[in-house]
Amino acid sequence: MDQLKATFRPVVFLFSLMLTVVPSALAHAHPKTMVPAPDSTGPAPSKISITFSEAVEPKFSSIKLTTIEGKPADPETSAPVPGDPTTITLAIPSLPAGTYVVHWVDVSVDGHRLQGSYQFTAR
């Protein structure tokens, strides 16, 4: 038993040491293409579309649009694009001029989640 304890001691020590440096963000699918682009200014878009670096889980991935003050700007809910598991879109019926914030959440097929936001301005 003592021999077993002595054998495992260095492994337990190294494992504990490694656990102290676990990064807090463990997420995998990153946005690759965002329409409208971050920090862009242009005509009001009819939809927001984000394409991620890998396939995402539609049930756990979403896009929400708010005003710069944080009020919801779109009653619609985002949806996946049929045949393209990497893209989700949010339809926008009409958007008055102003600056808006796009909040996105994605869960990649390997189960890891990432979230973020960016702004664009509609003329």
Add this chain to the structure above:
Amino acid sequence: MLTLFPTMRICADALCDIAYTALAGALLNRLWLGRVSICDRPLRISLIACSAILLVDLPLQFLLLSASMIGDTSWRDAWGAVLDVGATHSGRAVIMGYCFVPCLLLFSFLPTSLKRTKSVLIGIALEVGFIACRALHGHAASNGDFTLREGIQFLHLSAIATWGGGILVAGLITIPYLASIAELGDIVQFGKRLSETVTIALAVVIPSGIYNSWEGLGGSLSPLPNSAWGRMLLLKLSFVLIALGHGVRVRFLLSTQDPWTQSRTSIMQKWVRAEALFILLVLVCSAWLANLPPADI
């Protein structure tokens, strides 16, 4: 509480990797022992223990997966999302893998009167099924199912289970047990069988590992020192090389023509145990890599 979820995910993944690898190792050790039945009891206990660990660990992994998908808010929220998680790709892979676990547990209680080779092959078939489900879960699944990447991942996990599991169980259970009660000839025969199988497994581990690493690095070596994934890969690689170094020493020891002595048994026991410990660290690094964003994104 929130910061505990990522750490718990790595621990649960590492525990699962160690358990199914050791399970494969216990099966192979039974096969390599041939007609030597003196080690049946500890190997059977290992099989039962590993299956029992998987039986508890996989539901925990599923709950932690649920927590990950909803943003690590709370256990209650994670529990509330389990049905939706069951419909996702990763959720299904965990559930499918879990189906093999009770079968493995039942298998470990099979009477030893059953013909040894046949019974071990049943166990290996169950283990292969479990590994196939494991290959569907993780970075390899990001390009879709039944892809080359998933196929290579399956080969990699199977070969790691053969190499790692074989050495882990041999170094920590079988060889110490044999050294205390078996004849020297039995130990040498066991060592040679172990060495031959491990050499074949390594011929798969190395190329499939290089392929997986290249995919994870996005086809470039520059992220190796500049990303968390790359640095963890370097750490894993260094543990693999140290383990391999010990394996090469054992192979040379077994290949010398001098008569086998008790002192050589002690040296072999020491080196295989050291290799087993580094394999444990390799498995922990693998679980860690599975929870880090790969460098290609």
